[in-house]
Amino acid sequence: MTPSPFAEGAVGRSDNAPRGQGPVLEIDSLSVEFGTGRAPVRVVDGVSLRVERGQTLAVIGESGSGKSLTARAVMGILPHGAQVSSGSIRLRGEDLLALQPGALRRLRGPHISMVFQDSLSALNPAMRVGSQIAEMYRVHLGLSRHEAQRRAIEMMDKVRIPAAAKRFRDYPHQFSGGMRQRVVIAMALALSPDVLIADEPTTALDVTVQAQIMDLLAEMQRELHMALVLISHDLGVVAGVADEVAVMYAGRIAEVASASDLYATPQHPYTRALLAAIPRSGSRGRPLTVLQGSPPDLTRIPEGCSLRPRCPQAGHACISAPPLYAIGANRLCACHAVVSEGGNVGG
Structure with a gap:
């Protein structure tokens, strides 16, 4: 079965795979928009991510959070009507957004590749x-x-x-x-690509097969010493293999931290809600913890913090959109409350 992120020793990779010198894939301030009859709708908003060779980055969020569109922008396969409106995507230092379609196609396979969630339609x-x-x-x-x-x-x-x-x-x-x-x-x-993006690779599979697929990806990642980007809505699925986790909400990054730090002390209220929703041993018969409300309509994003209408800790400061605050070594969180409370919301 998929390891529980709350089991001792289950969080984060246990191997000491060597890391590369600097990021092999670097996404900076990436925004993606869909054109509409009135105004473009921004579905990915200023996303910045980095992953080194030999590292596993998990990108987590609900359906519609923008994680899959971020991956498709990297691969240059955005759906009809969507386009990158700003930002940069660099693979081994080369700007993918500046490449002609033919040059980008030649990179797919040898240098960057993707596993899609629906294997039947992918074949x-x-x-x-x-x-x-x-x-x-x-x-x-x-x-x-x-x-x-x-x-x-x-x-x-x-x-x-x-x-x-x-x-x-x-x-x-x-x-x-x-x-x-x-x-x-x-x-x-x-x-043997430098970067593999796996978009919901265990969707519709039973828990035993999920664990086998995740183990296989981790094994192949170590063997090929490639960067692995895992996209999922389930923090439990990636708990045992991720080095770093980026949490997305409504097209933006909410939190970025090492897997061990994020599972032990989640800082952003949305991250805490995702972790609280994972069933634990001994919780049989008890109602699951849920975050009230629904993700926002991207055509009508709330003013300020996009989580504000659903957040139990929302305050006056949240009427302005929070930046990604640095709240420790290699840790980022887009929450005013975290900073005002000394970076220990999830304590």
């Missing part, structure tokens, strides 16, 4: 799964059909698909959801 239903993996080697490396097939089977075996050589010729519908997700991961990792 071509009319094409054998092995051929879809082999195509990565043929298109990007120019390998022969025979050599590409050999490498694809090797990759299927690496992500622990049983009888890989035999299953090479199967179609996506012949695989279970968990095995399809392994195929998608094999495709994403085939060319």
Whole structure:
């Protein structure tokens, strides 16, 4: 089962994987807007994130918080009508937003790759799964059909698909959801990218398969020494593998901290609410803690702090939008109350 973030020793990675020198992926003040008939709607607002080679960053938030759109902006695959309105995205120092579409396509696979949450729609239903993996080697490396097939089977075996050589010729519908997700991961990792973005990689999988997929991602991340960005709405799912966690709400960053610090002493009221909503052992029969209200309509974001209408600690200062305050070494929090109370809201 997915480890509880409250179990002793379960929070954060336990390995001592070496870190790179500086960020391999750096997002600065990124904003994404959707055009409408009246005015553009900002769905990602000034997001800044960094991740080093060998590091795992989890980006957490409710549906609609902007985490998946941030990832799609990095990959250059925003949906129709959305566009980056400001900010920068740098991969190994290269500005991705300045690249022509062809140059960006050549980076996808060898340098940056993505695992999508819906494995069935991510695969071509009319094409054998092995051929879809082999195509990565043929298109990007120019390998022969025979050599590409050999490498694809090797990759299927690496992500622990049983009888890989035999299953090479199967179609996506012949695989279970968990095995399809392994195929998608094999495709994403085939060319050993510098950065892997995994967007809700365990959605619709049972808890046992969730844990297997998370273990596989962590294992492959260590083996390839790549940067891993995990996007999820569930703090419990990423508890055992993340080095650092960024919490998003209504398109903005609410809090950034090391996994161990964030789980031990959550500072932002929204982070505290997310953690309080995770079922704990011994809570059977008790009502779950919930944050009252709903995420804001992005076309009508509340004035000031976007959490203000739902926040039990909202005060007069919250009529102005809080910046990301530095409240300790490598820790940021967008909350006026945290600063006024000495950075110990979650004590």
